[in-house]
Amino acid sequence: MRHRIKNSLALVGSIAVQTFRGDAPAGAAMPRFMERLKAIGRAQDVLTGDGEVSAQLRELVERALEPHRGGDCRRFRIEGPDLRLPEASATALAMALHELATNALKYGALSRDDGCVVVRWWVQADGSGGELRIEWREQGGPPVVSPARRGFGSGLVERALAAELHGRCVIAFEPAGVVCEIRAPLPRVAG
Incomplete structure (x- = not known):
């Protein structure tokens, strides 16, 4: 438990530094920071829900995207086999999904009713x-138009997630919609 708490605090510190660095005033950055903390909390709920330090991938994805559904289950199609992720991988993936969904809501597919x-x-x-x-x-x-510069969210998704999963992550700004592809060695979960 001590190790999990230390990891969580380190993650919160990193998110705080990244969120409050830059040109945006602290007042404007605070809501983004709080939403990122909530995303970590939802991932922790999945991890601790059954006493395990791993998470079912489907439940993790559903919980991470839940605040972005707006009551409409058709906004997201979630498909994949049953699979468990270790704690650190699950937390990193939940944060990445939160960032992708936030951007989709502001600029992408979720900004339109039929997206x-x-x-x-x-x-x-x-x-x-x-x-x-x-x-x-x-x-x-x-x-979709490729942005002139990559922000914290893109960096979190591409670099931090790839590092945590020991794999590769690429975001492509295709005209029809943003695509994020993640490749990682199949995670090994104890127990």
């Missing part, structure tokens, strides 16, 4: 035990 997001995952067999593949794909939103 939706497909989140799917599968295991790709390979010689070393398999690779977890996760895809976020926005559909039905406004035409």
Whole structure:
């Protein structure tokens, strides 16, 4: 438990530094900071819900996206096999999903009534035990233009998530919608 608390506090500190750094006044950054903390809390709920230090991937995805549904279950299509993620991977993925959903709500598919997001995952067999593949794909939103500079959310998703999962993460700003592809070695969960 002590290790989990230390990890969580380190993550909160990192998010605070990244959120409050830059040109935005502290008052404008505070709501973003609080939403990011809530995303961590939702991930922790999934981790501690059954006494395990791992999380069911489907439940983690559903909880991370719940605040962005706006009561409409059609806004997200979630597909994938049952799979458990270790604590650190689950927390990093929940934060990444929160950032992707926030951006989709502001600028992407979720900014339009008929837009939706497909989140799917599968295991790709390979010689070393398999690779977890996760895809976020926005559909039905406004035409996408690649941003002039990448913000904290993109950095969190691409660098921090890839590092935590020991894999690769790429966000593509395709005209039809943002696509995020994550590839990582199949996680090993104790127990």
